[in-house]
Amino acid sequence: MRFDLTDEQKALRETLDAFFAERFSGAEGVAAVANTTLDKALREDITALGMGGIMVPADQGGVEMGLLTLCLVSEVLGRYAVPSPIIANALAAWLIAEAGSTAQRGRWMAPLIEGQTIAALALAEDAGWMADDWSTGKNAKGVKRNVERADAAGIFIIGLAGGALGIVEADADGLVIEPIDTLDRTRPLFDVQMKDVAIEPISEDGAVGRRLVDAMLILHAADALGAAHAAQDRAVAYAKERKQFGQLIGSFQALKHQLADISVEIEPARSLCWYAAHAWDTERDDSHRIAALTKAHISEIAVNCARVALEAHGGIGYTWEHPIHLFLKRAMHDRTVFGTPNLHRERAAALAGW
Amino acid sequence: MDLSYTDEQTRYLTEVKYFLAREWNSTAMKGDENAITAFRRRATEQGYLYRGVPRRYGGSEQPSDVIRAQIIRECFIDAGAPMEVPGNGNALLVPTLLEWGTEAQKDEFIAKTLTGDYLWAQGYSEPGSGSDLASLSSRAVLEGDQWIINGHKIWTTLAQTATHMFALLRSEPDAPKHQGISYILLDMNQPGITVRPIRQINGDNSFCEVFLDDVRASADRLVGPRGKGWTVSRSTLKHERNHIGSSTRTQPIFRSLVRLAQRTELNGRPAIEDKCVRSELVKIEGYLQAQLWAGYYQQTLSAQDESAGVLGLVNKLTTTNLFHRIAAISGEIIGDDALKMPRQGIELGGNERWVNQMLGSLGQAIAGGTSNIQRNIIAERGLGLPRGGVS
Numbered sequence: 094m095r096f097d098l099t100d101e102q103k104a105l106r107e108t109l110d111a112f113f114a115e116r117f118s119g120a121e122g123v124a125a126v127a128n129t130t131l132d133k134a135l136r137e138d139i140t141a142l143g144m145g146g147i148m149v150p151a152d153q154g155g156v157e158m159g160l161l162t163l164c165l166v167s168e169v170l171g172r173y174a175v176p177s178p179i180i181a182n183a184l185a186a187w188l189i190a191e192a193g194s195t196a197q198r199g200r201w202m203a204p205l206i207e208g209q210t211i212a213a214l215a216l217a218e219d220a221g222w223m224a225d226d227w228s229t230g231k232n233a234k235g236v237k238r239n240v241e242r243a244d245a246a247g248i249f250i251i252g253l254a255g256g257a258l259g260i261v262e263a264d265a266d267g268l269v270i271e272p273i274d275t276l277d278r279t280r281p282l283f284d285v286q287m288k289d290v291a292i293e294p295i296s297e298d299g300a301v302g303r304r305l306v307d308a309m310l311i312l313h314a315a316d317a318l319g320a321a322h323a324a325q326d327r328a329v330a331y332a333k334e335r336k337q338f339g340q341l342i343g344s345f346q347a348l349k350h351q352l353a354d355i356s357v358e359i360e361p362a363r364s365l366c367w368y369a370a371h372a373w374d375t376e377r378d379d380s381h382r383i384a385a386l387t388k389a390h391i392s393e394i395a396v397n398c399a400r401v402a403l404e405a406h407g408g409i410g411y412t413w414e415h416p417i418h419l420f421l422k423r424a425m426h427d428r429t430v431f432g433t434p435n436l437h438r439e440r441a442a443a444l445a446g447w
Numbered sequence: 448m449d450l451s452y453t454d455e456q457t458r459y460l461t462e463v464k465y466f467l468a469r470e471w472n473s474t475a476m477k478g479d480e481n482a483i484t485a486f487r488r489r490a491t492e493q494g495y496l497y498r499g500v501p502r503r504y505g506g507s508e509q510p511s512d513v514i515r516a517q518i519i520r521e522c523f524i525d526a527g528a529p530m531e532v533p534g535n536g537n538a539l540l541v542p543t544l545l546e547w548g549t550e551a552q553k554d555e556f557i558a559k560t561l562t563g564d565y566l567w568a569q570g571y572s573e574p575g576s577g578s579d580l581a582s583l584s585s586r587a588v589l590e591g592d593q594w595i596i597n598g599h600k601i602w603t604t605l606a607q608t609a610t611h612m613f614a615l616l617r618s619e620p621d622a623p624k625h626q627g628i629s630y631i632l633l634d635m636n637q638p639g640i641t642v643r644p645i646r647q648i649n650g651d652n653s654f655c656e657v658f659l660d661d662v663r664a665s666a667d668r669l670v671g672p673r674g675k676g677w678t679v680s681r682s683t684l685k686h687e688r689n690h691i692g693s694s695t696r697t698q699p700i701f702r703s704l705v706r707l708a709q710r711t712e713l714n715g716r717p718a719i720e721d722k723c724v725r726s727e728l729v730k731i732e733g734y735l736q737a738q739l740w741a742g743y744y745q746q747t748l749s750a751q752d753e754s755a756g757v758l759g760l761v762n763k764l765t766t767t768n769l770f771h772r773i774a775a776i777s778g779e780i781i782g783d784d785a786l787k788m789p790r791q792g793i794e795l796g797g798n799e800r801w802v803n804q805m806l807g808s809l810g811q812a813i814a815g816g817t818s819n820i821q822r823n824i825i826a827e828r829g830l831g832l833p834r835g836g837v838s
Binding site: 095096097098099329332340341343344346349350352353354356357360361362363364365367371383387390391438442447 | 832
C-alpha cells in the first residue's frame with residue numbers, strides 16, 4: 094500500500110516543470126499564444142522530450158508509464174498554459190499500440206512517438222462528447238466538433254458509431270477544417286467536416302472508445318488543476334508585492350482567506366486525479382465512474398479558483414497583457430470540453446445506480 | 448502507486464480479522480462496559496491498541512507501522528468494534544506526558560487514562576481567550592509546594608464527568624504572553640471547582656464552564672518546565688499519525704445521506720431521482736473521494752517521514768466543508784421535518800436527526816480552531832502571506 098508517485102515520475106515532473114518554467118514563466122507565455130499556430134522551435138523542443146511514447150508498451154518503442162504519468166505531464170502543461178500537442182500524440186500512440194493492426198503500428202508508431210506526425214482527436218459531434226453520442230460511419234459524412242489543433246494535425250483519430258475508432262490522414266479527400274475563434278488561445282479548436290471521407294478502422298470495440306474518452310476526462314481534470322494552481326501562485330506572489338493603504342494586500346484577511354480557500358479546494362483534488370488515473374491504468378471496477386466524477390469535480394473547482402485568483406489582481410488582472418487570464422481560460426476550456434460538470438455528475442449518479 | 452497489501456500485510460489483515468471474529472460480538476457486547484474494557488485489554492495485548500505507548504504504562508509498544516495501523520483501524524471500523532477510549536485523555540494528555548512528563552507522572556496517570564478510569568477535561572479556552580488562546584489569564588501561583596489556582600475556563604468538553612483536568616494557566620504574569628503559561632494537572636474532585644454545563648444550540652450539554660477558586664495542585668503536577676506550557680501543549684502523537692486527513696468520520700455520514708435520499712419521497716418520487724439532489728450528492732462525493740485519496744497520500748508521506756506541505760494544513764476545513772454540504776442538502780431532502788427540534792444523538796428519532804447534523808456541522812467549524820483561524824494558518828504558514836495580528 095503506497096499512494097505516491099514513483100521516483101521516476103517525480104523526476105519527470107521536475108524536468109518538465111523546469112523546462113516549461115524557463116520558456117513560459119511570464120509575459121513570454123502571452124506572446125507565445127498570441128499567434129495560434131504552433132511555434133516550430135517550441136514544437137521541436139517538446140518533441141525532443143519524447144513524451145509521445147509515455148503510454149506505449151516498451152516492446153513497441155514506448156516507456157510504458159501509464160496514464161498516471163501522462164496526467165502529471167498534463168498538469169504541468171496546464172500550469173504553464175502550454176500550447177502543445179503532447180497529450181493527443183501520447184493517446185493516439187497508446188490507441189494504435191493497444192488496438193491497431195501490425196501495419197498501423199508499423200506506419201504510425203514511430204512518427205507519433207517521435208513527434209514528426211501530430212495527431213488530433215476528432216471525437217465530439219453535435220449529439221455530444223461521449224462515445225455513445227458518436228454516429229459517424231466508415232464512409233463519413235458529417236462534422237466533428239471542437240477538434241483541438243486540427244490545423245497542425247497530420248492524422249485524425251475519428252470517433253465512430255458505437256464507440257469504434259478510425260484514422261484519417263489530414264490530406265484525405267473530402268476533409269475540410271474550419272477554425273473556431275477559441276476562448277483558450279493556447280488550444281485552438283476547429284470543426285472538421287467530412288464529405289465521403291474513407292476512414293481506416295482501428296478498433297470496433299466500443300470499450301476502447303470509452304476508455305479513450307475516460308482518459309481525456311482525467312487528463313483535462315489534471316490540466317485544470319495545473320491552471321488553477323498556477324493562478325493561485327500568481328495571486329499569492331502579487332499579494333506579496335502589491336501595496337494599498339500603506340500595506341501589502343496579502344496582509345488583509347479577506348484576501349488571505351480567499352487564497353487559502355483555493356488550497357482547500359485544489360490540494361486534496363490532486364490525489365483524486367492521481368487515483369482516477371491509477372484506476373484507469375489498472376482497470377479497477379470504479380474507473381469508468383471515477384473518471385466522470387473527477388472531471389466534474391476538478392474542472393469546476395479549478396474555474397472557481399482561477400476566478401478568485403484573477404479577481405485578486407484587481408484591474409491589471411482584467412487586461413489582455415497580464416498572463417493571469419490564460420489560466421482562467423485554460424480552466425474554463427477544461428470545464429467544457431468533453432462535457433460540463435453537470436453532465437458528468439448525472440453520469441456518475443446513473444453509474445452508481447442512483 | 449500500489450494499492451495492494453504485501454503478503455506480510457495480508458497475513459496481518461487476516462490475523463486482525465480472525466481476532467475480531469473471535470473476540471468481538473457487536474450485538475452481545477455493545478453497551479456492556481465490562482465486556483468492552485475486557486475486549487480493549489485483549490486487543491492491547493495483541494498489539495492493536497495504544498501502539499505508541501510503552502508497555503510499562505499499559506500500552507502495546509509496537510514499532511511504528513502506518514500500514515498496520517491503517518489495517519487495524521479499517522478492520523475495527525468494519526466490525527463495529529471499539530478502539531482506544533475516546534476523549535482528550537488519550538488524544539492529548541497521554542502524548543504530552545510521554546514527551547514531557549516525569550516518571551512519577553507517567554506512572555500515575557497514563558495507565559488509568561488508557562483504561563478510561565481517569566477522564567480528562569481540557570482546561571484551555573477562557574471567556575476572553577478563544578482564538579487568541581495565548582492571552583489566557585487564569586492564574587497559578589506557587590506557594591510552598593502547592594499551586595494556588597484561580598480563574599475561569601470555558602467550552603470544556605465533558606467537564607461534568609471528568610476526574611481530572613489538564614490546564615493552561617498563567618504562572619509568570621510579567622513574561623511575554625506565550626512564555627508565561629504553565630501546563631498543570633488538576634483533580635476535578637476538590638473544593639473550589641464549580642462545573643456548570645452549558646446548553647448548546649442543539650439542546651445538548653456536552654460542554655461546560657469551569658470556575659476555579661483557590662483550587663490546589665501539588666507542585667509536582669506541573670508538566671514540563673514552568674512557563675513553557677504553550678510549547679508543552681503543542682505535543683501530539685507523532686507515532687503513526689494515521690488519522691491525518693482521514694475520511695472515517697465523513698464517509699459513514701455520506702452513506703446515510705444517500706440512504707436517506709433513496710428512501711425519502713420528494714415531489715412524489717424518491718429524492719435520489721431529483722435532479723438537484725443527485726447533482727449535489729455527486730458534488731459531495733467529489734469532495735469525499737478527494738479527501739479519501741488525499742488521506743491515503745498523507746499516510747504514505749507520513750510513513751516515509753515526508754511533509755505533506757500545504758495539503759497537511761487543509762484537513763480540518765475539508766471535513767468542516769463536507770459536514771456543511773451534507774447538512775445543507777439533507778435539509779432539502781427532509782423538507783418540513785427540518786422544522787423540528789432534533790433529539791440528541793444522530794441515531795435517535797426520525798428525519799429531524801438531520802437537523803442535529805446541520806447544527807453539529809457548525810460546532811465542527813468552531814471547535815478546535817475556527818475555520819477562519821484555519822484559513823489564517825494556511826495563508827501564513829502554507830502560502831507565506833504576511834502574518835497579521837494573530838500569532
